[in-house]
Amino acid sequence: MNPLFLLYKMIEHKLxxxxxxxxxxxxxxxxxxxxxxxxGFEAAVKFAKLGASSLVxxxxxxxxxxxxxxxxxxxxxxTDPSFIHILLFDMLSYPSIQSLAKQASVLPSLDIAVVNAGxxxxxxxxxxxxxxxDIQVNTLxxxxxxxxxxxxxxxxxxxxxxxxxxxxxxxxxxxxxxSEHDQTxxxxxxxxxxxxxxxxxxxxxxASKLFLxxxxxxxxxxxxxxxxRPEVVVTSCCPGFTKSDIHRDVSVWWVKPIVAAxxxxxxxxxxxxxxxLVSGALVGEKGHAGFWQHDVIQP
Numbered sequence: 001m002n003p004l005f006l007l008y009k010m011i012e013h014k015l016x017x018x019x020x021x022x023x024x025x026x027x028x029x030x031x032x033x034x035x036x037x038x039x040g041f042e043a044a045v046k047f048a049k050l051g052a053s054s055l056v057x058x059x060x061x062x063x064x065x066x067x068x069x070x071x072x073x074x075x076x077x078x079t080d081p082s083f084i085h086i087l088l089f090d091m092l093s094y095p096s097i098q099s100l101a102k103q104a105s106v107l108p109s110l111d112i113a114v115v116n117a118g119x120x121x122x123x124x125x126x127x128x129x130x131x132x133x134d135i136q137v138n139t140l141x142x143x144x145x146x147x148x149x150x151x152x153x154x155x156x157x158x159x160x161x162x163x164x165x166x167x168x169x170x171x172x173x174x175x176x177x178x179s180e181h182d183q184t185x186x187x188x189x190x191x192x193x194x195x196x197x198x199x200x201x202x203x204x205x206x207a208s209k210l211f212l213x214x215x216x217x218x219x220x221x222x223x224x225x226x227x228x229r230p231e232v233v234v235t236s237c238c239p240g241f242t243k244s245d246i247h248r249d250v251s252v253w254w255v256k257p258i259v260a261a262x263x264x265x266x267x268x269x270x271x272x273x274x275x276x277l278v279s280g281a282l283v284g285e286k287g288h289a290g291f292w293q294h295d296v297i298q299p
Contacts, residue, residue, distance in 0.1 A: 010266040013240040017272040018295050021279045022050070029054040029109050029156075030281075033089070033145070034117030036060075036068035038244035039168070042274035043114060044068070048076035048084070050278070056085045056107070058100055058117070091117050091141040092127050101148035109156040112281045113149050115142055116168040124199045132193050138208035139189070142167060143215045146234070150222050153232040162233055165223065166280045169236040171293055172206040173213045212236075213291070220289035230288045237280035237292040241266065242273030 030047045034040035035057035048055055055072070059065040065086035073081055089100035104110055118138045127136035146167055153163040178188065185191040192207050216236055223232035280292040290297045 007266075010241045013242075013268055013294075014266055016294070017268050018240075018275040018279060020275050021282060023282055024051045025053075025112070026051040027053050028111040028161075029056065029107055030112045030114070031056040031058060031087075031104060031110060031149075032114045032116060033058040033091075036064040038270060039239055039242065039274050039277060040114070040116040041068055041071070042270045043116065043277040045072050045075045046274055046278045047112075048072050048078055052083070054083055054085065054107070056087055056104070058087050058089050060088065060090055062086065062088060091119075091137045091145075092133070094129070094141075094144065097141055097145050098148065101145065101152075104149060105152045107152070110149065110152045111156055111161065111163045112166070113153065113164075114166045114168065114277055114281065115146055115149075116277065118142070118168065120201065120205050122201050124195075124204075132199070132204060134204045134208040135189065135193055135211065138205070139211040139215070142212060143219060146219050147222060150219075150232055150234075154223070157231050162230060162285070164233040164235065164281045164283070165219075166277065166292075167212065167216065167219070167234070167236045168277060169212055169216075169238055169291065170206070170209040171238045171240065171298075172202075173210040174298075176206045176210045178207075216291075217289050223288075230285055233283065233285060233288050235280060235283055235287040235290050235292055237276050239273030239276040240268055240294065242268045243270050244273065 025047055030052045032040050032044045032047070035044040036059045044055060044057060057065050057068055059068065069081060069084045069086065072084060073079070087100055087103050090096040119133060121133045125133050127133055129136065131140060146165060149165060153165055156163050182188055182191055189211055191197060213236065220234040223230050223234040225231045276292065279295065283290070283292055283297065287297050
């Protein structure tokens with residue numbers, strides 16, 4: 001991407017943050033993955049402030065979940081902790097993802113699920129399943145969890161409310177450029193996952209989000225009834241250039257302060273970014289299989 005265009009987009013995002021919805025979530029059960037930090041945490045705070053009757057925090061450790069629970073209660077101004085529930089899972093483990101979906105299936109209902117947990121890898125590492133970690137977490141594990149949550153969400157549909165499954169993606173998928181070799185490959189995901197493929201953090205992250213968006217229409221299809229109408233609205237969203245903990249794994253000491261300085265000056269606050277995750281849960285049927293960014297459904 002042209003650096004000047006990138007700078008322009010950062011400034012545009014900073015100057016024009018998304019709207020802060022005030023719609024009530026009373027009576028709704030909301031699940032947020034990666035809810036102990038960054039965008040997931042700020043979205044969970046907003047759902048709590050807006051009256052969610054049950055808030056499920058899907059996190060990696062009980063300790064992180066308990067701390068998030070305490071902080072959400074303080075920031076939301078609510079005093080009864082019984083509406084917040086903690087479920088443990090790891091996006092690098094298929095059995096753990098299956099366990100999360102199984103635990104969610106016994107909830108009284110599952111009205112909104114925000115599949116937010118993701119990574120931005122700063123070095124090439126593979127998952128236990130042999131996939132580069134960006135592709136594993138941001139694409140494969142995200143697709144698996146989404147598919148496994150749909151049956152419970154379908155069962156939660158009522159005559160007056162259609163559940164929403166929201167997948168947090170990235171606008172980088174729109175500017176992703178594959179090489180001619182990648183484009184002509186019959187197995188592009190396998191091609192880009194190969195250790196011999198040229199690797200860079202930005203490319204791999206963008207590729208993982210592009211593959212995720214390719215899967216979105218197929219996930220959305222699973223949320224539809226026999227008449228083709230959504231029984232679960234399946235949508236995706238992007239918070240724009242936002243300060244979050246996604247760059248927490250930056251290992252080069254001198255890069256961290258540079259990233260932090262750029263984020264502080266040019267990025268939306270984490271709270272502003274989380275507004276998109278909350279408003280995206282309200283897009284309705286018009287957002288089915290769509291991409292919600294800057295308060296509009298993008299082409």
